[in-house]
Amino acid sequence: MSNFKVFMNGLVKENPTFVLLLGMCPTLGTTSSAFNGMSMGLATTAVLVFSNFIISLIKNMIPDMVRIPSFIVVIASLVTILQMLLQAYAPAVYDSLGLFIPLIVVNCIILGRAEAFAAKNSAVSSLFDGLGMGLGFTWALTLLGATREFLGTGKIFDFTIFPEEYGMLLFVLAPGAFIALGYLLAIVNKIRKA
Amino acid sequence: MKKLQSTLPNMAIVLTLISVLAGGILAYVNSVTEGPIAQIKEKNLADGIKTVLNAQDLTVQDSKTLDAGDVLYITDKGTAVKTVTNGFGGALTVLVGFDNEGNIQGYQVLEHAETPGLGAKAGDWFQKDAKGDIIGMNPGKKELVVSKDGGDIDAITASTITSRAFLLAVNNAYKSFKNAAVTAPAIDDKAVTAEPASDEITKE
Amino acid sequence: MAYILIFITAIFVNNIVLSQFLGICPFLGVSKKVETAAGMGAAVAFVLTIATIVTYLIQKYVLEAFHLEYLQTIAFILVIASLVQMVEIILKKVSPALYQALGVFLPLITTNCCILGVAILVANGTYASYNVEPSLLTGVVYAFSTALGFGLAMIVFAGIREQLSMVNIPKGMQGMAIALVTAGLLAMAFMGFSGVDGGLRQLFGI
Numbered sequence: 013m014s015n016f017k018v019f020m021n022g023l024v025k026e027n028p029t030f031v032l033l034l035g036m037c038p039t040l041g042t043t044s045s046a047f048n049g050m051s052m053g054l055a056t057t058a059v060l061v062f063s064n065f066i067i068s069l070i071k072n073m074i075p076d077m078v079r080i081p082s083f084i085v086v087i088a089s090l091v092t093i094l095q096m097l098l099q100a101y102a103p104a105v106y107d108s109l110g111l112f113i114p115l116i117v118v119n120c121i122i123l124g125r126a127e128a129f130a131a132k133n134s135a136v137s138s139l140f141d142g143l144g145m146g147l148g149f150t151w152a153l154t155l156l157g158a159t160r161e162f163l164g165t166g167k168i169f170d171f172t173i174f175p176e177e178y179g180m181l182l183f184v185l186a187p188g189a190f191i192a193l194g195y196l197l198a199i200v201n202k203i204r205k206a
Numbered sequence: 207m208k209k210l211q212s213t214l215p216n217m218a219i220v221l222t223l224i225s226v227l228a229g230g231i232l233a234y235v236n237s238v239t240e241g242p243i244a245q246i247k248e249k250n251l252a253d254g255i256k257t258v259l260n261a262q263d264l265t266v267q268d269s270k271t272l273d274a275g276d277v278l279y280i281t282d283k284g285t286a287v288k289t290v291t292n293g294f295g296g297a298l299t300v301l302v303g304f305d306n307e308g309n310i311q312g313y314q315v316l317e318h319a320e321t322p323g324l325g326a327k328a329g330d331w332f333q334k335d336a337k338g339d340i341i342g343m344n345p346g347k348k349e350l351v352v353s354k355d356g357g358d359i360d361a362i363t364a365s366t367i368t369s370r371a372f373l374l375a376v377n378n379a380y381k382s383f384k385n386a387a388v389t390a391p392a393i394d395d396k397a398v399t400a401e402p403a404s405d406e407i408t409k410e
Numbered sequence: 411m412a413y414i415l416i417f418i419t420a421i422f423v424n425n426i427v428l429s430q431f432l433g434i435c436p437f438l439g440v441s442k443k444v445e446t447a448a449g450m451g452a453a454v455a456f457v458l459t460i461a462t463i464v465t466y467l468i469q470k471y472v473l474e475a476f477h478l479e480y481l482q483t484i485a486f487i488l489v490i491a492s493l494v495q496m497v498e499i500i501l502k503k504v505s506p507a508l509y510q511a512l513g514v515f516l517p518l519i520t521t522n523c524c525i526l527g528v529a530i531l532v533a534n535g536t537y538a539s540y541n542v543e544p545s546l547l548t549g550v551v552y553a554f555s556t557a558l559g560f561g562l563a564m565i566v567f568a569g570i571r572e573q574l575s576m577v578n579i580p581k582g583m584q585g586m587a588i589a590l591v592t593a594g595l596l597a598m599a600f601m602g603f604s605g606v607d608g609g610l611r612q613l614f615g616i
Contacts, residue, residue: 041431075212088484089228100242118523181323187597194590198582236480
């Protein structure tokens, strides 16, 4: 499989959010606005690209029985590095994502890709797989965030489209996350079958 | 390269090696980012004090923590008070700036867990020229109360509880400011002695 | 009284799944039947309570004592992963009946983000609201109540999904789409509890 195909696979065909339904906690928890959704997506992408790359490089040095703990240590270290960097150089993003940054560790997408792809493929194609999956996650979260922000407050990326007073506040609140994702999923299902 | 076998020594060595390596890298990144993180915290507080006191150049002369948990930052342009109350969704931390007469110069909501789109509007609602403008008022002359409870401040639409909590925080901040000014005249001795009431203070 | 407040707030007002968005994967994944949902809820309650105690002690006596706070995430996830393994082994030996009931769910729990999430919240003391001092005991009460809230949400949701499986649903909405909309309605119902904690505070005078 060419690197381009690997990349597109994560972006569209096996989209982690809409097709594989992985990583639902950050998907619902951080998408109160398009910007928050995008930041979470990019943060996850960064971890995913590096974890896939590193794990693929060291895969032969790790005995099978301690595979999972080793992967977890690698992923947790990357997440902690990201957390410290965000806190130091992008405090606004750090504050708005809060608890969901350390929780990237338990995002099933990352350990799932390490197991299913990086442990079996070359470092370069693992890198592309991480990038594709990560960006697939990012556009899904941005779309969900934009939908919620638009319906809830009449804005997309803070750009006003209709006055805030007419927004359906529900979509910014917790129930709106579930409902918006449910309908987006139905639309995606429809498009995929067509 | 052949895959390592799952023998006990192999596993132990690999796991230890990975953990030590990870720990080392994290310690390094931590040492690099520690400085900037501490700086940001300090800068945020300094910026907050500047915003609520409406002044660009000020020096913090003294800061003290009161029994109730309120923190006072005394500057040459007035006093900023940090106080916490219960909002609708949890703790509501507010920084309020007073001039020396106790008039509200500005405020900032530092931390909150209010409902987005409703109570979370408190950060803008009570600012100057907004609907619930409280800037320039003096809680010592008249306590701040929402119009629903007989006061004259418009509550945030559909968020009366948050509004009440916010105004309570501002009133509490004022009380802390006032108490500290009475019990600690050391801040500016000359200004106090110029007043006739100073006798009572010296007696205490 | 503070414990009752934490208990009710964690179960109803700030339900871990429906308003905090933690533990969504098992919430959506193993909620097709009430029985499995209850099993998952029990397994989470068990592990979450133990994990919170262990991680709290590690945070206080190892990480904070040696100024290693930056190792929090890595230490906690390893502790939780090995704890789950240990619970599995011990249960198998000590109580085969309980292992039968919970065994299948235990491996899934490592990647359940509500365990790590709650452990971090308790260790950092950010779960306790104003006027309730964070301590080991309040942390444990909080963790256990959170797990009960998780179990409650799971069981109620599974009950609805059992009914849903018997009706005709438009093609596009089948499967996860309708489940998510249902979860949204459930979350809306739980929103009705918001503000209850404020009332309780007044009642208890906290």
